Amino acid sequence: MSTTAYQFSESFARAMDAQDPLRNYRSNFHFPKIEGQEAIYFCGNSLGLQPKPTEAYIQRELQNWAEKAVDGHFYGEDAWYHIRKKSKPALAQIVGAHEHEVVAMNNLSTNLHLLMVSFYRPTAGKFKIITESGAFPSDMYMLETQVRFHGFEPDQAIIEIGPRPGEYTIRTEDIIEAIHSHQDQLALVMMAGLQYYTGQVFDMKAISQACQQVGVPVGFDLAHAAGNVPLQLHNWGVDFATWCSYKYLNSGPGNVSGVFVHERHAENPTLPRFAGWWGHDEAERFKMEKGFKPMFGADGWQLANSNVLALAAHQASLDIFQEVGMTKLRKKSELLTGYLEFLIREISGTSGVLEIITPTNVHERGCQLSLLIHKGGKAVFDEFYKNGVVGDWRNPNVIRLAPTPLYNNFLDVYLFAKILEQSLQKFA
Numbered sequence: 098m099s100t101t102a103y104q105f106s107e108s109f110a111r112a113m114d115a116q117d118p119l120r121n122y123r124s125n126f127h128f129p130k131i132e133g134q135e136a137i138y139f140c141g142n143s144l145g146l147q148p149k150p151t152e153a154y155i156q157r158e159l160q161n162w163a164e165k166a167v168d169g170h171f172y173g174e175d176a177w178y179h180i181r182k183k184s185k186p187a188l189a190q191i192v193g194a195h196e197h198e199v200v201a202m203n204n205l206s207t208n209l210h211l212l213m214v215s216f217y218r219p220t221a222g223k224f225k226i227i228t229e230s231g232a233f234p235s236d237m238y239m240l241e242t243q244v245r246f247h248g249f250e251p252d253q254a255i256i257e258i259g260p261r262p263g264e265y266t267i268r269t270e271d272i273i274e275a276i277h278s279h280q281d282q283l284a285l286v287m288m289a290g291l292q293y294y295t296g297q298v299f300d301m302k303a304i305s306q307a308c309q310q311v312g313v314p315v316g317f318d319l320a321h322a323a324g325n326v327p328l329q330l331h332n333w334g335v336d337f338a339t340w341c342s343y344k345y346l347n348s349g350p351g352n353v354s355g356v357f358v359h360e361r362h363a364e365n366p367t368l369p370r371f372a373g374w375w376g377h378d379e380a381e382r383f384k385m386e387k388g389f390k391p392m393f394g395a396d397g398w399q400l401a402n403s404n405v406l407a408l409a410a411h412q413a414s415l416d417i418f419q420e421v422g423m424t425k426l427r428k429k430s431e432l433l434t435g436y437l438e439f440l441i442r443e444i445s446g447t448s449g450v451l452e453i454i455t456p457t458n459v460h461e462r463g464c465q466l467s468l469l470i471h472k473g474g475k476a477v478f479d480e481f482y483k484n485g486v487v488g489d490w491r492n493p494n495v496i497r498l499a500p501t502p503l504y505n506n507f508l509d510v511y512l513f514a515k516i517l518e519q520s521l522q523k524f525a
């Protein structure tokens with residue numbers, strides 16, 4: 098559908114919903130209420146909604162625990178000892194990887210540190226890291242403290258690539274240029290795949306290629322990309338990546354993170370790592386002997402046995418992703434976000450209240466649109482919320498709205514547009 102065919106009318110939105118092949122998934126999710134009314138929930142970028150089957154998945158593990166206790170580790174079709182295998186097919190599909198390249202473990206910030214142990218190996222002459230400016234705080238603190246841990250100064254070691262003056266997003270050519278110009282001193286490129294503030298998707302393929310040309314490892318934080326945009330981590334040659342599962346992957350607050358390690362590192366004995374028994378050769382784990390022998394692939398980065406109840410919630414959501422597939426999800430996502438973009442432009446036009454800073458090119462964005470607020474500040478966000486819209490406010494002046502294709506529909510977008518129309522009268 099070309100954007101010119103979009104219309105600002107309820108009947109158009111309803112017609113789009115009627116022909117949406119994913120329309121029935123909405124009823125598979127619990128929606129929060131604001132003052133008794135079901136919210137227009139555009140905050141899947143921060144916390145995805147709870148799938149209705151999640152409760153039963155957790156209940157089943159509670160029952161396993163009640164009935165089998167310690168035997169639950171080894172007996173039954175869902176023996177916990179092999180639980181790491183369960184999420185692999187879905188995770189591999191979501192990030193474009195082989196199953197042995199992915200594993201669910203720990204939390205995102207923890208995994209960033211663990212992966213840095215393996216992939217940030219600075220020397221006196223080659224110690225710099227390229228990242229995007231304005232990265233998510235946890236990522237900034239991680240980089241800063243890793244650099245100091247190795248005895249370098251963040252000011253000297255961390256090169257932040259930002260937008261050019263007067264622009265809001267970062268040009269791929271500027272990232273590539275920096276990779277080439279710093280190559281002699283560069284130890285790592287580590288950045289977001291999808292920037293949380295602007296909603297920009299970086300050209301991970303081009304960045305990875307540039308890194309390979311200069312022989313520098315590259316890692317991506319995919320917190321906002323996993324389950325949102327198409328990813329081909331294996332084919333792009335990305336060295337490592339990690340993401341959380343509670344945003345677009347709808348696995349519940351603080352739930353487990355995912356890790357990708359490219360298969361070229363599956364058996365690389367020169368990579369240092371911080372090990373635990375769960376990364377040790379599964380067949381020999383219970384020999385309880387000295388001498389760490391990592392499992393093949395991403396599994397070799399595991400430290401500890403997993404939180405089974407958390408993984409149950411993770412799986413409830415991944416099974417939905419498996420059923421739908423990223424291709425269909427993305428197709429709807431482009432239409433849905435395109436509709437939101439069209440309506441915001443139609444309505445806010447020349448009001449001067451706000452401006453979309455997320456790229457217009459669909460290849461450079463996921464479902465989120467970031468609105469830079471020029472007039473009214475946070476009051477604009479509060480006005481949306483009062484009217485039942487859940488988005489989020491990010492300092493200093495951005496509202497993020499993420500219509501997610503699994504549970505949002507075109508009517509949500511239309512209803513938001515009506516609220517926007519009303520709100521603008523107050524702030525223009």
Ligand SMILES: *Cc1c(COP(=O)(O)O)cnc(C)c1O
Nearest residue numbers: 204205206233235293318320341
């Ligand atoms: C959400 C998010 C995090 C959160 O990290 P946790 O360890 O899950 O608390 C980190 N980095 C980015 C880029 C994020 O978007």
